[in-house]
Amino acid sequence: MRRSRRTILVAHPGSELYGSDRVLLESVTGLLDHGWDVLVAVPADGPLVAELRRRGARVELCVTPVLRKSVLRPRGFARFAATTARGIIAGAALLRRERPAAVYVNTVTIPLWIGLARLAGVPVVAHVHEGEATASRLVKRILSAPLLLAQGVIANSRFSVGVLESAFASLGRRTQIVYNAVPGPESRNPARTELDGDLRVTYVGRLSPRKGVDVAIDAIAELEARGVPARLDLVGAVFPGYEWYERDLRDKVEAKRLQSRVSFRGFQSSVWDYLSKGDVVLVPSVADEPFGNTAVEGILSGRPVIASATSGLLEATDGYHTAVTVEPGDVASLADALERTIADWDTAAALLEEDVEHAQRKHSPESYRQRIAEIVGGVARRS
Template sequence: MNLSAPQPMTVLFFDHTARMGGGEISLFNLVTHVDRSKIEPVVVLASDGELRDRLRAAGVEVHVLSLDESVTEVRKDTLSSTKAVSFAQVSQIVRYIWRLRGFMRARGAEIVHANSLKADLIAAVAARLCGVPVIWHVRDRIADDYLPPLATRIFRLLCRVLPNFVIVNSNATLATLEIPRQKRARVIYNGVVHDGLPPEEFEEDPTLLRGRIQQGAHGALVMAPKPEVNDRELLIGLVGRISPWKGQDIFLRAAAEVIKKFPNTRFQIIGSAMFGEEDYEREIHQICDDLELNDYVEWTGFRRDVPQLISKLDLLVHASKTGEPFGQVVVEAMMAGKPVIATAGGGIPEIVLDGQTGYLVPMNDAPAMADAIIRMLEDPTSARKMGERGRKRAGEHFAIGRTANKISRVYDHLLVDRNNWRRRKRSLRSASLGFVLGGAAMMWWLKRRM
């Protein structure tokens, strides 16, 4: 055993939920891909659930310090006044902060990395009480179209004073924070995990490939050419939780126009309602029925095999009606070599290059979305090239290894700053002590001379 080898820094990651939303997927990807020889990740969750199970299965140290659901399940659209949080909830938060502070100190956390808006506020106070640097990883656009105006103003203000460093998932997210230039902040795109399958494995279902194997000249087995796009069933998918701002209704209205020209097209809506949005799910099922699309649309519900489902799509559609902070699913589709049609809001234009890796369309515009889908289906050669360029771009800019390395460098800088500050404090203490002792000696000498 090499006793002189440097010990990995202990980074405590904190999230208020264990449900597998986009932020939690990004957290899982990050902590399972950091260099464990340099960083020892410790994850603390304020509730139990799938994320804890997945982290444990991946060999990551994880702890659940439960916080009452009346706090963890507060919806952002209720934060419209100072009365949105009750005295009882504030009392629970204060006690929880003190408990979390004790855990940070006992576990020897050197950096605290908060992963969600609720986690940001709780972890920042606990870390400050411990004297530990805290990072806010902001994965949501802090704007009035996403949060109530009061919550937006408060979060922007706190963002200037509480965290030591701010990481954001896109330039679009950074712009909504409106923080001064001197505030330490950096755009680091969410890292997406690619499962390593070669590109050809993403092209079609293996059962379809077997159907194209034919016997050629001299008995050799050859692959028959793919059927023309108009001669086979096409599959277009939208991935994401069922929510009013995700635009499933726009997707369905666009689908109704597409099938008029491509009646062999089928559509998948991959995802389910979360956070009490079941009423909207019933509403869009009714829209599907009203548009007579039931024979064309498949509702998969919540799925854990999203990469496999994406691999079977001809193209992926992103239909969000308000600006998406990043667009994880869009990157996953590009990793799989799929062309993308996406709404031009939030961080999406930083991912999709219009006309090169897909098409960007205005938000809330079903006719424009339908036109883009039809244009892509009419030119499968161009669509295939877009998918190839998208795969290259995703690998170069959004791979998880790149993200983990950039965040690790942030940790290094924070620790260097912290150690420098501690040395300066010791120097100041020494200088102050020397000044006091020197002054006392001078006073004693003067007194003796008198």
């Protein structure tokens, strides 16, 4: 049976519950709230699937080639090519069956969906969550070229738009900025009035070289050398294939004798308990970040944030009294900022509530859902 054209097909590259996954949940909720039948296509099962179904979306596992750096290696390219062949067959069949009013492609890492949708005569909205300003112009053009086929393009920051514009000026002109929805905790535990004992530091996110997790560990070691006691909670896990990086991190902790100072908490579906138990949140990325959801989550939890002064993190932390930025990869600067957090605690504590309210207004899920539904629905209706 063919469905009516009240269906929006949403394509997403994963099934976890990290930053872009959580933003996807808000996009899907916005479409559902506006009366659309939403089918989400993901390549594998995972915690995201159950959450999507709980909100009322349909979910289908569909083979999808995802652009990752592993594609540059011979074995990785062979896998990518094989997955692409299977993805063409599966994706085309899904489009024929569903006959959606539009396809919403969440990230530039799954360009096949843009091509399949256009070949099927279905309009496309592409949502850009990536931004690599340091990539060569050729690489940026290759990654951005499929977006030229989309009827609508959304980006999560001015930084991301700038990266698109450096590839194709026309993309910069027609891309709409919608800042990420970042829901806060249902209830907030107030920050400690006095920092007695260890400084409690929290990192939330992927355990990845580009995220600077090793820099965070080195900063804790530097504080230890200065006689400043601190503990670090690492809340997150590695991408499949990056297990070597977690082993390196654990080796570093052991070599620096920080076993009692650094804890690996693994992936957590809800991070608020860990954020509320901490005093300060670190976002120590050493590579470009298109935005910085975890920085906003730190602010929403009512905690000071220390982030790298780079790319979209500067945008994510702009305008908050209790968010500071440091040179990416600079261990001493990060340790200095942590020490200043202790010295300036009384001043920061008085400004935390104001920052929380600012973040709630700027990243309201309700406003975000409305905007996404307007853009996607507008493209679908115009078709």
